[in-house]
Amino acid sequence: AEPVIGLITKTESNPFFVKMKEGATAEATKLGAKLLSAAGKTDGDNAGQVTAMENMIAAGAKTILITPSDAKAIIPAIKKAQKQGVMVIALDSPTDPATAVDALFATDNYKAGVLIGQYAKAAMGGKKAVIATLDLFPGHPVGAQRHNGFLKGFGLTAPDAKSNNLGGAAAGVACMADSFGDAAKGQTGMENCLQKNPGINLVYTINEPAAAGAYKALKAAGKEKNVVIVSVDGGCAGVKDVGAGVIAATSQQYPLKMAAMGVAAGVEYAKTGKKVSGYTDTGVTLIADKAVAGVDSKDVKTGMDLCWGNK
Amino acid sequence: MSTAPNAQSPLVIQAKGLVKRYGQVTALDGADFELRAGEILAVIGDNGAGKSSLIKCLAGATIPDEGEIYLDGQRAHFKSPIDARRAGIETVYQDLAVAPAMTIAENLFLGREIRRPGFLGSVLQVIDKKKMLAESIARMNDLKVGIRSMTQAVETLSGGQRQCVAVARAAAFAQHVVIMDEPTAALGVKEGNMVLELIRRVRDKGLPVILISHNMPHVFEIADRIHIARLGKRAAVVDPKHISMSDTVAVMTGAKSVDELPAQALAH
Amino acid sequence: MSTAPNAQSPLVIQAKGLVKRYGQVTALDGADFELRAGEILAVIGDNGAGKSSLIKCLAGATIPDEGEIYLDGQRAHFKSPIDARRAGIETVYQDLAVAPAMTIAENLFLGREIRRPGFLGSVLQVIDKKKMLAESIARMNDLKVGIRSMTQAVETLSGGQRQCVAVARAAAFAQHVVIMDEPTAALGVKEGNMVLELIRRVRDKGLPVILISHNMPHVFEIADRIHIARLGKRAAVVDPKHISMSDTVAVMTGAKSVDELPAQALAH
Amino acid sequence: MNSLKAKLPPMGTLGPFIALVVACGFFATQSDRFLSLQNFSLILQQVMVVGTIAIGQTLIILTAGIDLSCGMIMALGSIVMTKMGADFGLSAPVAITLGIGATALFGLVNGLLVTKAKLPPFIVTLGTLNIAFAITQLYSGSQTVTEVSDGMTWLGNSFRIGETNILYGVVLMLALYLITWLFLRETAPGRHIYAVGNSPEATRLTGISTDKVLLGVYVLAGVFYGIASLLSVARIGAGDPNAGQTENLDAITAVVLGGTSLFGGRGIVLGTLVGALIVGVFRNGLTLMGVSSVYQILVTGVLVILAVLTDQMSRKGAR
Amino acid sequence: MNSLKAKLPPMGTLGPFIALVVACGFFATQSDRFLSLQNFSLILQQVMVVGTIAIGQTLIILTAGIDLSCGMIMALGSIVMTKMGADFGLSAPVAITLGIGATALFGLVNGLLVTKAKLPPFIVTLGTLNIAFAITQLYSGSQTVTEVSDGMTWLGNSFRIGETNILYGVVLMLALYLITWLFLRETAPGRHIYAVGNSPEATRLTGISTDKVLLGVYVLAGVFYGIASLLSVARIGAGDPNAGQTENLDAITAVVLGGTSLFGGRGIVLGTLVGALIVGVFRNGLTLMGVSSVYQILVTGVLVILAVLTDQMSRKGAR
Numbered sequence A: 001a002e003p004v005i006g007l008i009t010k011t012e013s014n015p016f017f018v019k020m021k022e023g024a025t026a027e028a029t030k031l032g033a034k035l036l037s038a039a040g041k042t043d044g045d046n047a048g049q050v051t052a053m054e055n056m057i058a059a060g061a062k063t064i065l066i067t068p069s070d071a072k073a074i075i076p077a078i079k080k081a082q083k084q085g086v087m088v089i090a091l092d093s094p095t096d097p098a099t100a101v102d103a104l105f106a107t108d109n110y111k112a113g114v115l116i117g118q119y120a121k122a123a124m125g126g127k128k129a130v131i132a133t134l135d136l137f138p139g140h141p142v143g144a145q146r147h148n149g150f151l152k153g154f155g156l157t158a159p160d161a162k163s164n165n166l167g168g169a170a171a172g173v174a175c176m177a178d179s180f181g182d183a184a185k186g187q188t189g190m191e192n193c194l195q196k197n198p199g200i201n202l203v204y205t206i207n208e209p210a211a212a213g214a215y216k217a218l219k220a221a222g223k224e225k226n227v228v229i230v231s232v233d234g235g236c237a238g239v240k241d242v243g244a245g246v247i248a249a250t251s252q253q254y255p256l257k258m259a260a261m262g263v264a265a266g267v268e269y270a271k272t273g274k275k276v277s278g279y280t281d282t283g284v285t286l287i288a289d290k291a292v293a294g295v296d297s298k299d300v301k302t303g304m305d306l307c308w309g310n311k
Numbered sequence B, C: 001m002s003t004a005p006n007a008q009s010p011l012v013i014q015a016k017g018l019v020k021r022y023g024q025v026t027a028l029d030g031a032d033f034e035l036r037a038g039e040i041l042a043v044i045g046d047n048g049a050g051k052s053s054l055i056k057c058l059a060g061a062t063i064p065d066e067g068e069i070y071l072d073g074q075r076a077h078f079k080s081p082i083d084a085r086r087a088g089i090e091t092v093y094q095d096l097a098v099a100p101a102m103t104i105a106e107n108l109f110l111g112r113e114i115r116r117p118g119f120l121g122s123v124l125q126v127i128d129k130k131k132m133l134a135e136s137i138a139r140m141n142d143l144k145v146g147i148r149s150m151t152q153a154v155e156t157l158s159g160g161q162r163q164c165v166a167v168a169r170a171a172a173f174a175q176h177v178v179i180m181d182e183p184t185a186a187l188g189v190k191e192g193n194m195v196l197e198l199i200r201r202v203r204d205k206g207l208p209v210i211l212i213s214h215n216m217p218h219v220f221e222i223a224d225r226i227h228i229a230r231l232g233k234r235a236a237v238v239d240p241k242h243i244s245m246s247d248t249v250a251v252m253t254g255a256k257s258v259d260e261l262p263a264q265a266l267a268h
Numbered sequence D, E: 001m002n003s004l005k006a007k008l009p010p011m012g013t014l015g016p017f018i019a020l021v022v023a024c025g026f027f028a029t030q031s032d033r034f035l036s037l038q039n040f041s042l043i044l045q046q047v048m049v050v051g052t053i054a055i056g057q058t059l060i061i062l063t064a065g066i067d068l069s070c071g072m073i074m075a076l077g078s079i080v081m082t083k084m085g086a087d088f089g090l091s092a093p094v095a096i097t098l099g100i101g102a103t104a105l106f107g108l109v110n111g112l113l114v115t116k117a118k119l120p121p122f123i124v125t126l127g128t129l130n131i132a133f134a135i136t137q138l139y140s141g142s143q144t145v146t147e148v149s150d151g152m153t154w155l156g157n158s159f160r161i162g163e164t165n166i167l168y169g170v171v172l173m174l175a176l177y178l179i180t181w182l183f184l185r186e187t188a189p190g191r192h193i194y195a196v197g198n199s200p201e202a203t204r205l206t207g208i209s210t211d212k213v214l215l216g217v218y219v220l221a222g223v224f225y226g227i228a229s230l231l232s233v234a235r236i237g238a239g240d241p242n243a244g245q246t247e248n249l250d251a252i253t254a255v256v257l258g259g260t261s262l263f264g265g266r267g268i269v270l271g272t273l274v275g276a277l278i279v280g281v282f283r284n285g286l287t288l289m290g291v292s293s294v295y296q297i298l299v300t301g302v303l304v305i306l307a308v309l310t311d312q313m314s315r316k317g318a319r
């Protein structure tokens, strides 16, 4: 029978995960595997992911690819799956401890934050930065890692990569608001931040939709020219926004690649019984329209070609 | 003034063999019914005899399981109260179908709001609150009910006042037949008499009235004929002018059978 | 059998100067009230005269804005119906406080369920459905109401049947005083007489009864004294044995003033 | 028997309004940037979309229903209108009409299931919530539609009065509130909506077709969601398939904060506007105070309760 | 006047049950892995947490209330009990008691605001939803608590009957349903819950303290949420601060699918179990069929509507 592979993402609607699913579907079709997919109801829905994993194993999946919503809470379920002979691969986000899964195909969110922070520091060129951050929502590890990485890269005091708390006021951030990774809420957050401190000149956003929302708010206030927006994710729409000057730069990640690698590993396991192991960094690339001195970055064209791992 | 109705008056509503079951309870068990033009027909019977169930069928509020209803000799199929209302039948329900949070004036005109003249009224359906208020005051004055304000919510009214609202509504809008299910039950002596007076006036306009009541003096005072309901059936139709109150009650409660009555007591 | 109450009988409930306002409407406007031991006191009055408002104050269902209430000579402060019930006052409300989706048996015993004996009943509060059912059948038979099943939801009952449930409940549980707000309004002739009979039996047990009714024949048949409510006040208390029905109605509607009555017509 | 309802005082917008004023007063003392026309204009912009959705929600709640699908239908509408423009090059008016048509259609489906199949609105709209979400994701491929013509974002432009920018979209929302308020207050169909929510059976017995009223309400609500789609496109300048996920609770919250009873038949639509503003003021004010996001959630929880409490007290006082 | 209610047929669990059977029949034809005891045991495990929450939700909905905070309270409870164990080394029984105490306390707060302050349950629990979420995040530092003693996860262990693993937690949930069903059916306080939901004013007038009944219900619901906390800890083997975010809608859905009226006073708690199972069966069956995730959402939307439709039809047939 064809090998059955399960893919469990954090949510259904985040373009990042949609892309991941696309990559997995394409690879599965290519390799003649059957792909099952499921997602948590919301970002952070661990119980939903556990349920999906159980159901997929009941449906005969021998490999589970998962982007864990909760790095720790998912572990008992993974152990249970492994006991039943299932290979579990984490995509995008590591589990805690990372060794709980057979393999990890991921990107380092903290590092992505650091890169964009460094870029931002250079782009400000010595001007005093008045920073606003548009984050995900309270308690979300990816939100915290990217945010804290950004602070670190910018040279501010920041919690380490493990912390789920946002470093903030102490580090000199002028305004922090939650965007839920969504354009409308990002816009609202930016508007309120501008109201709080009209002098804001550097905006970090959790992803490009939030950045687009922030830009809209800045534009409405007539400030879009003097404010640098940086982001993380690197979706095609986001890279386009980099090209259009909406976003100065973004840290690009490669969900498609992760998924394809995961599916290939699953098919291999089904055929030969050989498991993959260890951490494969699918990489982060800084995409910027204008390169700045001292920070490596690729141009928009490269970014478009690569966006989320098109190749 | 209308002439007194008699056996030759045409049948306005006729029903044959109505059956209505609710689970194991049979509310109507083959009930017949006849209403003649221009008459006041009282319907009496014990509690649970099926009076309300009967008139609900006639008013389209429930659909009988079996049986036929004729309106002016034509077979009628009332699927909803809207159908009956279109046919000009107005009903006062025993549980007083009123919208508690709405005002007296709104309840009186619910579904038949007076509209503003011109474009506002015809296209935008804007209601004419002033006119509705004035009309409401007039209608309620007819019943001599001491209600202070027509813009009071119905839920703030006393039991009897609420009943007057329902009665006034039916009397005002009837085109063809008025059905009243215990309209005076909660009313005081004065108000009850006003309602009887109102019923007479409706009849004098030429509309037949069906009056359900447990108040025998009222029934004997006003009815042209009396339909006695018993155990979901029509036990008899009697003529109040030729039967005593106690005989009527005896038939109603089953103490006497119809055969024991003198022939002239029965109405045709 | 109790002896007939008279002016020497102690006051069981006394109220002085009760005032209750709803927004601009003054339902009670300084009403006094006296109920003597062992009597049936009828309360009559036009619609909206404030009868229901009055007894709601006595039953703790509403709290008067002004005025005092005494129970057996003691100042009583009813904050809720629970307080009144604890004092042994049982009330049949005009809008029949019943839970529509619950069965007749459950409604009869609501808040006073019969419990199973022993641990089950005392600690776990398990109810004894069988016993409640049997009791319900007995109570309802007292009223001669033809209800087929006690496990029927109250909302499926006819208007009169529903009223019987409320009456039976009050009569069964009263310890001190029974208040009935138009208990016979929706009842048939037979059922109405049964309720009057029941009221008499309650009185004969020694409990005083307050009966609100618009049915003058009933009132004159059963009442020891008649409290006439008018415009939120007590207009008079009359003795049905020494006053005619038409005089009573005249006082009630304001056609006659109290001063025009012969002295003996007034009760003390 | 409906006595709990009967106990409620006649609803006004005064109570919620007092709560709003108290909230504003509080924030004014906490941040000197709060009390400015420009800031109020901003708050209005921010509640524009959910405020418009909440008009439709109010209508449905007045009939004793509830609509969980409103936000997702709004998202679907914005995707339909932007994609129609982007993929087929349709002109803005045509694309907008198609988008509103789609939301109205969903309203119709909700209405038919509620009236003809007699299903509880909660379940019906829970179902259509999922359906609308899935269609939105599938149709858009979960991609934001960024090619949006100017005609479609026109409502996002603003004009100036003095120093203050006012969005056309905000004016539209306020106008819709005013029209709906008049409609509910002054017209026969408007009164029938209250009657249906107040006592469906009594309304049926007076010869009003309750099904028609309900159907009309659901379709009308769908149209409001469609207008909200347009406002959302205008506000963010794109068609966002991820929009609308929390708007149902937000809209219901606005309605309830505004004093409309979830049991139907009682409430004033202007109260909903006040309710939506209360939520917007909280978010804005807390950010201006620099309250961090977890604490914002905490404070929002407390403030929501305090707001209805204020409302409750002010009513007691008025009696 | 309550006539719409009056029109509803007496509620049973039969209707929802038929819907469940039909759904199972459908999936059985679609996947040969569906019809196995092991798979049903799995579904039961998956609905264990939300099923237990839904018991409390049923009680509250029976009183014509609604509880949006249930899931967040559950999450708070699981964090309290796991952290008490991890930080202070408290023994499992003590830590569990403290956790359930915390959820019961939240229930009490809900109850007090509903009864004493007379605020609408929707708003009260919307407020406490936010408060519970914030406290959970702050107290846990948004970190999952993984140091969990065996005593706390014991309910996640299973015993075997034949080939089938059965979780102790599932047995507990089923037992709670049975007890609650008997409580509601056979005891005086149980009947008073129905009475309060059915007609609060009539209940008050018969001399029952409706406030006490309501308060009791909210506290009891809190206890059920606490037990759900424990089950959640047992199931995932950790205290998860991000749990419980969708459980409120899920639980309400189970209650409504199970045939309980959102207007209060009508319904059977066993129906809620069936409702929860319907949702679990959909999710499981669709995955076994290999329906991809967006389409799963689409199909779930359709199936939820079909389920109540089946329920509705089966009732009509029974009349």
Ligand SMILES: Nc1ncnc2c1ncn2[C@@H]1O[C@H](COP(=O)(O)OP(=O)(O)OP(=O)(O)O)[C@@H](O)[C@H]1O
Binding pocket: B022, B023, B025, B026, B027, B045, B046, B047, B048, B049, B050, B051, B052, B053, B054, B094, C155, C156, C157, C158, C159, C160, C161, C186, C188
């Ligand atoms: N919806 C219903 N469900 C079940 N039984 C019903 C329903 N409506 C009426 N019944 C039953 O049908 C019988 C007849 O009821 P109906 O209301 O017609 O009596 P009625 O003659 O009007 O009595 P009353 O004088 O007390 O108003 C009663 O036994 C009643 O319990």
Ligand SMILES: Nc1ncnc2c1ncn2[C@@H]1O[C@H](COP(=O)(O)OP(=O)(O)OP(=O)(O)O)[C@@H](O)[C@H]1O
Binding pocket: B155, B156, B157, B158, B159, B160, B161, B186, B188, C022, C023, C025, C026, C027, C045, C046, C047, C048, C049, C050, C051, C052, C053, C054, C094
């Ligand atoms: N909750 C309320 N809100 C506003 N007004 C009220 C309320 N309850 C009663 N009223 C008003 O108070 C007055 C007295 O009402 P009450 O019910 O006491 O009269 P009643 O004597 O019992 O009349 P009926 O014989 O019709 O039952 C009426 O005018 C009524 O409209």
Ligand SMILES: [Mg+2]
Binding pocket: B051, B052, B053, B094, B181, C158, C159, C160
């Ligand atoms: Mg009747």
Ligand SMILES: [Mg+2]
Binding pocket: B158, B159, B160, C051, C052, C053, C094, C181
């Ligand atoms: Mg009265």
